[in-house]
Amino acid sequence: MAAKQRMVxxxxxxxxxxxxxxxxxxxxPVDLVSLVPMKRSHSACAQGGINAxxxxxGEGDSPDIHFxxxxxxxxxxxxxxPVHGMTRAAPGIVALLDRMGVPFNRTPEGLLDFRLFGGTQxxxxxxxxxxxxxxxxxxxxxxxxxxxxxGLVRKHELYDIVGLVLEEGDGGRCVGIVMQDLKTMELEVLxxxxxxxxxxxxxxxxxxxxxxxxxxxxxxGIAYMQGCRFANPEFIQVHPTAIPGADKLRLMSESARGExxxxxxxxDPKDTRDPxxxxxxxxxxxxxxxxxxxxxxxxxxxxxxxxxxxxxxEGLGLGGQxxxxxxxxxISREKLDRRxxxxxxxxxKFVGDDPRDVPMKVFPAMHYSMGGLWVDFEASSDGALAPAxxxxxxxxxxxxxxxxxxxxxxxxxxxLGANSLLSCIYGGxxxxxxxxxxxxxxxxVVEELPSGSFDEALDLRTKQYEAVLAMDxxxxxxxxxxxxxxxxxxxxxxERHNGELEEVAAKLEEMQERWKAVEVRDTVGRMNQTAQxxxxxxxxxxxxxxxxxxxxxxxxxxxxxxxPAFPDRLDDAWLKxxxxxxxxxxxxxSYEPVDISQTKPRTRSYAAKGAAAGAAKTEEx
Amino acid sequence: MxxxxxxxxxxxxxxxxEPTRWEEFEVEREPLMNVISCLQAIQRDPTTTGGTVVAPVxxxxxxxxxxxxxxxxxxxxxxxxxxxxxVHQLKQPIELRPMSKFPVVRDLVVDRSAMFxxxxxxxxxxxxxxxxxxxxxxxxxxxxxxxxxPLSKCMTCGCCVESCPNYHERSPFIxxxxxxxxxxxxLHPSGSMHAHERLETLMGIxxxxxxxxxxxxxxxxxxxxxxxxxxxxxxxxxxxxxxxxL
Numbered sequence: 043m044a045a046k047q048r049m050v051x052x053x054x055x056x057x058x059x060x061x062x063x064x065x066x067x068x069x070x071p072v073d074l075v076s077l078v079p080m081k082r083s084h085s086a087c088a089q090g091g092i093n094a095x096x097x098x099x100g101e102g103d104s105p106d107i108h109f110x111x112x113x114x115x116x117x118x119x120x121x122x123x124p125v126h127g128m129t130r131a132a133p134g135i136v137a138l139l140d141r142m143g144v145p146f147n148r149t150p151e152g153l154l155d156f157r158l159f160g161g162t163q164x165x166x167x168x169x170x171x172x173x174x175x176x177x178x179x180x181x182x183x184x185x186x187x188x189x190x191x192x193g194l195v196r197k198h199e200l201y202d203i204v205g206l207v208l209e210e211g212d213g214g215r216c217v218g219i220v221m222q223d224l225k226t227m228e229l230e231v232l233x234x235x236x237x238x239x240x241x242x243x244x245x246x247x248x249x250x251x252x253x254x255x256x257x258x259x260x261x262x263g264i265a266y267m268q269g270c271r272f273a274n275p276e277f278i279q280v281h282p283t284a285i286p287g288a289d290k291l292r293l294m295s296e297s298a299r300g301e302x303x304x305x306x307x308x309x310d311p312k313d314t315r316d317p318x319x320x321x322x323x324x325x326x327x328x329x330x331x332x333x334x335x336x337x338x339x340x341x342x343x344x345x346x347x348x349x350x351x352x353x354x355x356e357g358l359g360l361g362g363q364x365x366x367x368x369x370x371x372x373i374s375r376e377k378l379d380r381r382x383x384x385x386x387x388x389x390x391k392f393v394g395d396d397p398r399d400v401p402m403k404v405f406p407a408m409h410y411s412m413g414g415l416w417v418d419f420e421a422s423s424d425g426a427l428a429p430a431x432x433x434x435x436x437x438x439x440x441x442x443x444x445x446x447x448x449x450x451x452x453x454x455x456x457x458l459g460a461n462s463l464l465s466c467i468y469g470g471x472x473x474x475x476x477x478x479x480x481x482x483x484x485x486x487v488v489e490e491l492p493s494g495s496f497d498e499a500l501d502l503r504t505k506q507y508e509a510v511l512a513m514d515x516x517x518x519x520x521x522x523x524x525x526x527x528x529x530x531x532x533x534x535x536x537e538r539h540n541g542e543l544e545e546v547a548a549k550l551e552e553m554q555e556r557w558k559a560v561e562v563r564d565t566v567g568r569m570n571q572t573a574q575x576x577x578x579x580x581x582x583x584x585x586x587x588x589x590x591x592x593x594x595x596x597x598x599x600x601x602x603x604x605x606p607a608f609p610d611r612l613d614d615a616w617l618k619x620x621x622x623x624x625x626x627x628x629x630x631x632s633y634e635p636v637d638i639s640q641t642k643p644r645t646r647s648y649a650a651k652g653a654a655a656g657a658a659k660t661e662e663x
Numbered sequence: 664m665x666x667x668x669x670x671x672x673x674x675x676x677x678x679x680x681e682p683t684r685w686e687e688f689e690v691e692r693e694p695l696m697n698v699i700s701c702l703q704a705i706q707r708d709p710t711t712t713g714g715t716v717v718a719p720v721x722x723x724x725x726x727x728x729x730x731x732x733x734x735x736x737x738x739x740x741x742x743x744x745x746x747x748x749x750v751h752q753l754k755q756p757i758e759l760r761p762m763s764k765f766p767v768v769r770d771l772v773v774d775r776s777a778m779f780x781x782x783x784x785x786x787x788x789x790x791x792x793x794x795x796x797x798x799x800x801x802x803x804x805x806x807x808x809x810x811x812x813p814l815s816k817c818m819t820c821g822c823c824v825e826s827c828p829n830y831h832e833r834s835p836f837i838x839x840x841x842x843x844x845x846x847x848x849x850l851h852p853s854g855s856m857h858a859h860e861r862l863e864t865l866m867g868i869x870x871x872x873x874x875x876x877x878x879x880x881x882x883x884x885x886x887x888x889x890x891x892x893x894x895x896x897x898x899x900x901x902x903x904x905x906x907x908x909l
Contacts, residue, residue, distance in 0.1 A: 064794065067793060067794060078725050078733060079819070082725045087726050138794055138796070141797065142789055148807075152803055173816065176730055254726045563719075
């Protein structure tokens, strides 16, 4: 029997699982590789919901308005056809998830309930309590388990990707990966006619963030070092409301504000009364006052900047600290339990107060990377994505695809809340068919390729691993990481200043030198987490340099990238995508134009109602 | 702050079949500290109380918000997630052990794949026709969501089976978590079309009859899933199915 094609998908979150499902539905087998069992992927942390303009609330919402608001929310940096494809597909995606058994909250008539989220004035966000990401992840995991039982999926859990296999004689196309079994530390090769990275974000570069501890961006780093373009690295979303912690900054979902939560501080910073006894007129609801149109539901970049300003520049943080109130106490307990239960439990468990009785104390935290591996797309004649085009979601390395937070495609300079679950699933629905189309055009089956490139790649990665094990300097990798995280958090999040960025860039080079002097003090051949982390740290430093260089170069303010010295968006000079390319001396930057074929950039302001929807027509009722 | 240091006592093992040993550590007290931040402090300075520099402790973690289930371990004798185990609520020295019902990988890391195998056995999914556009699923009342959503929060963390006296090496019992998943999918309008197939997986060896009704599972479940209700409900459904087939 002739050898059959098979695909490799790295990453078991929403994007990787959806890609896998689409490939399996075509009868093509998949090797699915993940650092953790799929149910422990970072998608589980998404809380608030998934956007889809189903318009069952009788508000005149439509996918075109969703498109307008997403592009506007992203400050016009996103290529428009992929965004339009996503917003049009959204209602169908939510319907599919409903059929898969996701326990979405319901209306009295038994339909899906939708709530408000940032950057819009339509009830567009479907939700399952306040653990929507967890519920979507489980639903897709269950469908993949079904394919596993049918023999179409081979799972490799607790495996780490350590390299791509590129076939030099064949245009440098990607034909597989080298991966490491984290239990035994053995390295092995996995062949794939196409390879997909669905490896998520890079929050660990910022030390403490809302991300899971597995989100180091290491796979992004591997791809970048092997020739992939890294697009818009400087666009890092800072979520306005998180709970400070010693180990991480825990997300407090935007849905809290979508359900009516209000942000405030006492007007008098010396007011130390119990918040419940401070009368309304002595409270400063600064988002509502400054943005009367959208109030507490301004997009995340704006809310984070205002909270930062109130605490750091206006001296109004609670008790002089960097903290503001997120207040739900005016909402009934029954409504809170049913619609926000999961996040209230998190606050109760980790802080000890009941947010149904006491306003929560929150501060912004690094949350999401809008940038990521550059991927191509092919627009259709109706302004969305051409179905099954092999260009969609393919990186500049042939045969290598990227999908989910690891790509840069859908969110421009700032992501709207509840668009990430959507972009992961939509991306997977596009990426799977794109991989199949690409593989259909191949002349050979990867299973039959000579072993040369695979042996070389395995040999290279084995030697690198042995070199890490032999590191016997005086530095501790976790100590370097803590310094890296503190520095990035202080200087490369809400406000960016060129002087500070230059210092950070120099410090990163010093850290790369210090990295060489790490001591890997672990001689046990199993589950060597020191060796694994040391390897990830090297990649985090490489990516951090691209983030900082991209930020340093971009002398304007757009979405999440804000420089007080350059407070305006400068379209003539900067309406372009940053492309970072790896070189051993440091990142090399270039730029490419943004596809603005469907709606023209206009000034972004959330002061007035309806501003984000622009000219998009609301559907007739 | 009451004390400057946090004392920990950790059971270690280099791998399956290797001897276990106990090591003690002291780490600096920080505000808002949990067991995870203690283990992170040990990574930064893996020196025991006796002054010996050792390899850092291996443990599993991911989300740190008690939603992924990765960092489950036995803390002061109780199975739970390390992220939500706050230092100020724990007696010191804080004793950490790996879960005992699964093979040890290293130190506090165990191999929980048996639980994922159980999800395959009981067919824990909805049999959809495909991902093509077929519109929304059947309408459901909010009352149904109120029942199914809590069941659907199972992280497959292992707390219930760790505490279950009938789940061990010499018993084929599939565990409360898998039984509860059968209830979840059988409650769904489309899932109920295949309810019998799922119930059948729990009728024989390792099935519902192996539950000894100790009710430990519901006590330790971090997501407060009504596991005993699920066990009772599935038991009833199986009896009904058997009677019908007499």
